[in-house]
Amino acid sequence: MVRRVKPKVIIYCDGACSPNPGIGGWAALLISPKQGKEKVFTGAEADTTNNRMELTAAIKGLEALKVPCEVDIHTDSQYSDLATYEQPLRYAEGIEYVVVNGKVVLDAGRLTSERPGRVLTRR
Known part of the structure; x- marks a missing residue:
């Protein structure tokens, strides 16, 4: 039996808004260590919030994956971190x-x- 190893991807993501609410932006950097590849995804919205941009950065990073991967997500947002992994059904x-x-x-x-x-x- 052949066991397929999922590729590892590291995602660094961040979002911000100024003022809050107001104009915001997000970015997600995807790194494939084994392949030595990096790709950046970014976006902006005219009327948004800090929390929305933080979550959007993580979501867009995950949506960019083309195949199932082992993923490490790095974020400075406690809101995104606590609301999405350890207790995904927990209220923020x-x-x-x-x-x-x-x-x-x-x-x-x-x-x-x-x-x-x-x-x-x-x-």
């Missing part, structure tokens, strides 16, 4: 209010009975 800390389609779904850090949206899952 410090978020007190969330409004979806005009309905308050998180009020003072507690879920309400409103369910105006739907959960997105990966297939």
Whole structure:
């Protein structure tokens, strides 16, 4: 039996916004150590937040992968780090209010009975 080894990729990502909310940008640097290749992905938005740009950088870095890989993600964002890996279903800390389609779904850090949206899952 032949065991396929997944290629290793290192992703460095960052996002920022000034003022917050305001104009923001993100970047993801993908490095393939074994192949000695690097690729940079960047983007910007006119009306966004710091947290959105931090998450976008990580997401765009992962979306750029063309095959299943062993991935190390490096970020300075505790928001992105805690919300995505160790406890992916955990609510981000410090978020007190969330409004979806005009309905308050998180009020003072507690879920309400409103369910105006739907959960997105990966297939």
